[in-house]
Amino acid sequence: MSLIGSGFQPGFLPAPQWRDDNFDPLAVTIPGNNDAPVKINVPGTDLFMANFPNGALTEVPVSGKEVGHDWVCGTNLSVHAHILKATAAAGNVELAFEYRVVEDDTTPVYGTLTKVVAVPATAWTIEQLVLLGEIDMSTFTDIGAQITFRLFRNSGAAADTYAGDIVVTTFGWHYQVNSSGSRLIGSK
Secondary structure (H helix, E strand, C coil), X not given: CCCECCCECCCCCCCCEEEEEEECCCCCECCCCCECCEEXXXXXXXXXXXXXXXXXXXXXXXXXXXXXXXXXXXXXXXXEEEEEECCCCCCEEEEEEEEEEECCCCCCEEEEEXXXXXXXXXCCCCCEEEEEEEECCCCCCCCCCEEEEEEEECCXXXXXXXXXXXXXXXXXXEEEECCCCCCCCCCC
């Protein structure tokens, strides 16, 4: 590939560029023995968000997605969630993101990211970005990586000390991009 000027490659964006894929926890599917995220009414409105209550309930949105063709192959995905405090209480919550990544004939990569964070100070007014960690994508060298995932609150963990409910507005991942897509359906 020829370069133009000081390293510019035709058809590719200058590095780094980022994109943000987000998922609505109320709109994704639910596996066998888990419960759908309970909807909770935003006080004073007719709006609803996904509630992740404290206790034994397992609220688990599960879905899958192909990483966008604009992704810089081999770079990590940075997983995050946007949360709100729904009830008056103090403490920490433990969020977890379990995943499986596979591409064509590669061996699937499995993992779980966990993050313990203090809940926001005020209910329904302070949105908090929770960075759960990164999915190592270094073994995926072309487009087409398929990710199956689930997001859950690990309220049974000793580190989850918040007795109230949190709301997850959206969750997803940030990823680096270097083009507007792929040149072919199955390859960059």
